[in-house]
Amino acid sequence: MAGSEGPEFDFTPRAQVPLSGAQGQTAATHALASMAYRDSSVDKLIDANSDWAKSDFKKGRLSLFEPNLGEAFARAVTQRMLADGRKPLIQSFGMEPQAVLEHCLAANRYRKERDTRLTVVTGVFGLLFLPGVLVWLGAFQLRRTLAGASDKRVGAVGYVLLGILGLAAIYLFLTAPLGGLLGVYLRGLLIAPIIGWFWASRICEKYAKGLHEHWTALLAGGGLGAKIPEAVPSNPGEASAERLRLGLAKLSAEQHSNVVFYAGPKGILGMGTRWGAWHLAEDLKPKESGGEIHPFRSWDVVKAVHDQLRMLERTPLHTGGFPAPAIKHWIVAPIGEGAGEVARPGGTVVDGYSVRDFEVQRICNEQQFGAGNRHYLGVQFTLWDGQLVITMMISVTVLHETLRIEVTGHALGPVHPLFTSKPGRPSKTVSGMKFWETREKPLPLVPSREVVRLAARAPFTWYPPLLDDLGGKLKLPEPFGLRHVWADKMWRHRFMADDVLRAAPPVLRVVHAAALRVLEENNVDTTSFAGRSLALSGMVQSAEPRQADVYNA
Template identity: 25%
Template sequence: MTGSAVPRPSRGQDDLLGKPPVDPATSEASRLLCAGAHLHDGYRNAVIDQLYVQEHRVVAPSPGFDAARVLAHALRARRAERRWAAAILGVWLVTAVLTGGFFGALLLPCFLLAAAHWIRGTGRNPSVLRRVAAFLLRWYGRGLLVLGVSLIFAGAVTGLFGDDDPDESPDPYDPTAPYPSDTDPFGADSYSSSGPDILDVVTVFAWVAVLAIVALVVMVGLRRGRFARVMTEELSRQHFSDLAADPAEHTTDARFRRLQQRIRLEQHAPLIMYGEQDPFCGAGTPYRPWNLAVELRPSEDGPAEPLGNGQILRRIVPLLEALRVPSPHGSAEGAAAVRDRLRELVIDECVFLPMVGMVRREDAPYGPGAFEEHRARAIEEGGESRRHFLRIRVGGWNEEVVVTVFVRVHTQGGMLMLEVAPHVLMPVHPLFRDADRIAHRHRNNNWFGRAVWAVSHTPASLVDSIVTLGRGAVSSWRVLTAGNSGALPEGPAFSVRQLGADEEASLFQDMDINRYLKSIEDRVNGGVRLALREAGYETDEFEQKIVNIGAGGVFIGSAKDSAIGIGDHNDVRRSGPQKPPGTGSGPGTGKGPGTGKGPGTGKGPAASSDRQPKEPPKEPRAGEK
């Protein structure tokens, strides 16, 4: 085959001086995304909809994490939330019936508070009109809620400490006693009333309402305690590495078991089934993708040899593998102590294949023989829809920052085209990273602090319960009626990893991202230059299109701008739309649309956790941050 000359996929464990990458199923990124599925209901619903309801969609590549495990915890969290929501809503309904609608007076302020949250929206900087309207509605609802609860407790206390004493009621046969106002002077006995006094009824209703309020507060507190226990047990750093002991993996849901196998077959496969709208879905934010075209001119030293795509890649791979080797330290112990993430560099080949023409999701050719056939054809054909890439990946910060560089070469008509598409996966969202702190704070808080937290979150429990049960019912209805099991297969709509990512990185992470990218791009350029020289072609034009920045950094004209700089210490800047949004030196601060994210301005991972994941997740319940 024409592509057999390319070295086989190489991973860090194949080199004695390299280190094996962390298992995606037990990585820190997987653990935090699983925690986010328990903590953030919007993210949980998005994961279930993408990976469970829409079963005709192929899962996006999952670099550094296990999407099947995230789905398992999302389903487990939804089952638990459904039970809590049903119990809370049941208390509201039963209490409203027992009190004859008396307890229903608290419904209005609860819905007003929920409406205030909806009006403000999930954006970080809502409009002034939204903020003013939400502020007025929120405090109006709070005032009504305080008034209603005060009247309920006042009714209960009045009935308990009232002045009415049945032993001191006037005797109708006592001639010295005055006639009561409700006594018939003609001898009718009005004390034989047909029903209980209205004050007694109100007192009973008030006490039922008080007990219901106490029950709701306790249930809200216990629900929070369950999340703390999950973070302490199966999602703790000590227990998460044991995949077999994870209770979320052991479920009787036949649909999940079937989808779990499909996800784990697809998410790390070298064959990538993609959707036309976003072929690199799952890899992260594009970071200055660029291409380069040079004329293949034979050098004056001798005749040039035929130069194929596989031959060029064969020269690039050894240079990339050398990045795993630590610099000389004088001893083997010193080299082994190096913890640079480049030692875990992963190099392999992948083929992008569209979903067009397939009838079932299971028809995708994920077998090793089928992939070899597609690879051998795609590496030299230079097709439009089926594309071969050399994929280089570095997972830093416990797989929370993943840098992936896709490299494609093609020779046609005496021209060499080099395409490089770097992508960056940003750290996990701050709310998810704070899951351990949230759980620890709850476990170690005193009883009064826990009670205050539960009381403050009880008013929102009614609307949350209705929304939770409603979304669960809609999801189940879609599973039964949407016909996704028999639908034509499609590519992923979005990546659950990108959806749960932050919009910016810390300064240290930003520096690492740029170091990884510059190191990889420099070796790629060096390999192409070496392949041209060995095949007897001139390299002057190629070298002129490489701009040296600082200490060996490389920036090549992008596909949009074709910015070129010649000479030493040149600074090439561009304002094209392909630059990811942001003001930092990295891919940006993620102010752009969609799920685009990139290293930011160095504000650090401890930035405010009020930044929420992109749609479709909604803002978490108040106080969960």
């Protein structure tokens, strides 16, 4: 980053995985990616739990080894998305999950470089002067334990103990009666860790500046993707690079799957809850002019609606109107409200993670009642720079002589405000030369207790499972998808709520107009359909959000 004061860290000089997200829809992506560079407490992420799902942190054996928010988030996301035999992922609409994963990988590499240097410091001053280091680490662990107590007076005891230990170290250094090499070593037992801490603090401060710079750049709209050279094999023998490349390809295929999951009152995972529903259901009768109804199928109606929805962005007036929507045929599978995972369909009817076109048509025409997946035609608008996703789902069913056309609205709100918070420089207020003057004195980005934590963790980062056992790890909510599990409610945002409600009437009218045209062409009496359509058109004028998936028993 030009002109930065932090470390010059090129995330790779060799290869870059390009972002595939749409231009101008990066706010949610960058907000989630910035979590990989944060240095606050994991508790902040736990407090950001939504109605969709709950994150959790599994405590370790020693609080001194606990990860911070960025460390826990980056490790949890990379493990969840790249581990062998992982559970399926939920699509993240309105953002690009691969970009978030790339930043998590890049942040891990950045911290690994820092930890390599800290390991050298720990090795020099820790192994050679191990008894003294253990005394200092025990004191810091005791201080962290006491500081976590609900009684603040008990927490203050930890600071007193550290002060006493520091004074004892100075006293022994000056007054130890032993001479010779043994005396020098005994004096160094308590002094050498302080020198190691000073060296480690310089390293930590340098890399903390770099992490804050990447955090700030993402929230400011920095559009460059993180470079991850380990995803591009440089020779046929690099099995880990090939595995990572295949993992990224699998993630991209899942993101573009046409299979979604309906979780009862939680709505469609990844698309949000159902806030409104409009139904047109009338009998199929031939026209009074005579003749029989020409044979047609549900797919004929759906195809006509699909073609007409592509014209939504056109308007007779010179206004902004709708942006180009994403129109897609979806296969919706039902799962339980509290299901811990989903199962994607397989077999010859599936190509990658998407159901083939001929099977989509079969489900649309034949799988309308009883067990099995269902077909929906979706029109999706991604607004507010990716922070708002509006999806209107259309289904067409024919049972006996009744044709039913259903239009439902789903909405996914912005990411939690935690993800858009910017870094701040630690400071404290001090008095000036005159008693009425005060000023803000900047403090180090990495306080003393954080330096000790990072230095203690550094040697164990080479074997993450042991570090997870010692310090704990973040448990992500399931079924996991980056976007919906931390989505906030958009109804608190006036303009977002207006956009959701305004999208319903035009879509509903286009659907009805296309369906009526197909019925007319196939000699169906459309009188009752047209009357019902006009009634629904009046109802949708005052569309209001409600819990359409909650039924009163």
